[in-house]
Amino acid sequence: MNTLAEENYLKALYHLTMQTPEGAYTNYIAAYLQTKASSVTDMLKKLSSKKLVHYKKYQGVTLSKKGKQKALQVIRKHRLWEYFLVEKLNFRWDEVHEIAEQLEHIQSDELINRIDKLLGFPKYDPHGDPIPDANGYYEEIPFLTLFAIPVGEMVTICGVIDSSVSFLKLIENIGLTIGTLIKVEEIFEFDHSLKIAIPSRKTKVLVSQQISKNVLVKIKK
Amino acid sequence: MNTLAEENYLKALYHLTMQTPEGAYTNYIAAYLQTKASSVTDMLKKLSSKKLVHYKKYQGVTLSKKGKQKALQVIRKHRLWEYFLVEKLNFRWDEVHEIAEQLEHIQSDELINRIDKLLGFPKYDPHGDPIPDANGYYEEIPFLTLFAIPVGEMVTICGVIDSSVSFLKLIENIGLTIGTLIKVEEIFEFDHSLKIAIPSRKTKVLVSQQISKNVLVKIKK
DNA sequence: ATTTATTTTTAGACTTATCTAAATATTATT
DNA sequence: AATAATATTTAGATAAGTCTAAAAATAAAT
Numbered sequence: 379m380n381t382l383a384e385e386n387y388l389k390a391l392y393h394l395t396m397q398t399p400e401g402a403y404t405n406y407i408a409a410y411l412q413t414k415a416s417s418v419t420d421m422l423k424k425l426s427s428k429k430l431v432h433y434k435k436y437q438g439v440t441l442s443k444k445g446k447q448k449a450l451q452v453i454r455k456h457r458l459w460e461y462f463l464v465e466k467l468n469f470r471w472d473e474v475h476e477i478a479e480q481l482e483h484i485q486s487d488e489l490i491n492r493i494d495k496l497l498g499f500p501k502y503d504p505h506g507d508p509i510p511d512a513n514g515y516y517e518e519i520p521f522l523t524l525f526a527i528p529v530g531e532m533v534t535i536c537g538v539i540d541s542s543v544s545f546l547k548l549i550e551n552i553g554l555t556i557g558t559l560i561k562v563e564e565i566f567e568f569d570h571s572l573k574i575a576i577p578s579r580k581t582k583v584l585v586s587q588q589i590s591k592n593v594l595v596k597i598k599k
Numbered sequence: 600m601n602t603l604a605e606e607n608y609l610k611a612l613y614h615l616t617m618q619t620p621e622g623a624y625t626n627y628i629a630a631y632l633q634t635k636a637s638s639v640t641d642m643l644k645k646l647s648s649k650k651l652v653h654y655k656k657y658q659g660v661t662l663s664k665k666g667k668q669k670a671l672q673v674i675r676k677h678r679l680w681e682y683f684l685v686e687k688l689n690f691r692w693d694e695v696h697e698i699a700e701q702l703e704h705i706q707s708d709e710l711i712n713r714i715d716k717l718l719g720f721p722k723y724d725p726h727g728d729p730i731p732d733a734n735g736y737y738e739e740i741p742f743l744t745l746f747a748i749p750v751g752e753m754v755t756i757c758g759v760i761d762s763s764v765s766f767l768k769l770i771e772n773i774g775l776t777i778g779t780l781i782k783v784e785e786i787f788e789f790d791h792s793l794k795i796a797i798p799s800r801k802t803k804v805l806v807s808q809q810i811s812k813n814v815l816v817k818i819k820k
Numbered sequence: 821a822t823t824t825a826t827t828t829t830t831a832g833a834c835t836t837a838t839c840t841a842a843a844t845a846t847t848a849t850t
Numbered sequence: 851a852a853t854a855a856t857a858t859t860t861a862g863a864t865a866a867g868t869c870t871a872a873a874a875a876t877a878a879a880t
Binding site: 480492 | 684687688689690694697698701702705706707709710713714717
């Protein structure tokens, strides 16, 4: 059983080391968690003594197998609760994160497994991120999302992750219907929103991260 | 915003001072919360400085208006989550307490109000205890429950709080159907289970607290 | 290859909530 | 009313997690 702080570090380390598999830097972890480098060092020592991370002074840190497993269980809970909040309590995508940050720490395997069942064992959360199963296994989306496309690339829209009426209404309204050929013109670092050109309509639209993560595309060759 | 420990003390004080409105004793609070008297004193000082309790050294403690309000909000959350766990996730009554002890501390008014709505604004939880509304207002059950009947009293069963198939099946099976005249023969302190005599059947049954709190009765005069 | 800049770690302090053991107040008993 | 018993509070310690400021290690620059 891990403390709330431990769970938050494990989750952060998972996200950070997936982006840079060679390990995470103390300062970067501190910035990510909005804390100080010295606090990070303290916690890394603690997690290391619990065999949850591989850590050597000044050498960066990676999750151990055990640590990765624990992190995935927290991520599983976070994403399932987000799904629950949107699906069963009609919250909007952008409202659920903070509440899920709290709910992900509720200690009960039985509870989260029943929530999973209630929701019909979803594979992806409302942001288009994959939900690990009870064993920590998950599948990446078999297509690319618009989120993952670099600047300059031309792609064709071939599907959506979220199929709610409200989402479909939105993408139809801005012209991102299935089959449309589009081009990623710019990625704004601030919130990872994208400027998209739609040649067939001779227009451009600004697309949020939440939208881009829910639009599936094929690269045009 | 109160800490988890503060919320637990407020809840405990509410339960303890409802039983004895003249105030709660340090040692009794300590026993109730499975902690030490000195820890209780520390926390009472803290709650007092936050104007959540009326506390004078050696003189016992009562909740302030503000403290009572906060306590009722925690109790509201606890009972609504219990209801949710039983009603939507098919947990049994005896399984839900521990999980609800965690969920009651999730900070989001919007969340608990939506859970309330999802459940249809129930007035009583699965244990037959009243659920305060968003303003802290609640109604005691207009009839007596079997739980509240003293030894020796004869009563007639006139209803139930829980009307699930599983509960009705149970009370029919043990002979506690509506209209039946019964007598409380003994109350076992250990778990507040009751020995009930059913003269019409010439039998006696042992009834748990969870059952007794869900059976409504009228006193036979 | 030194010096400089940056990153990381240590040392020591602070907060919250807890504890033990000693001190003090209250209540009960003779 | 004095003493004994009990209840409550204080004093000081501990653990988790955080912080600031100083020290040490690593990386970059001349």
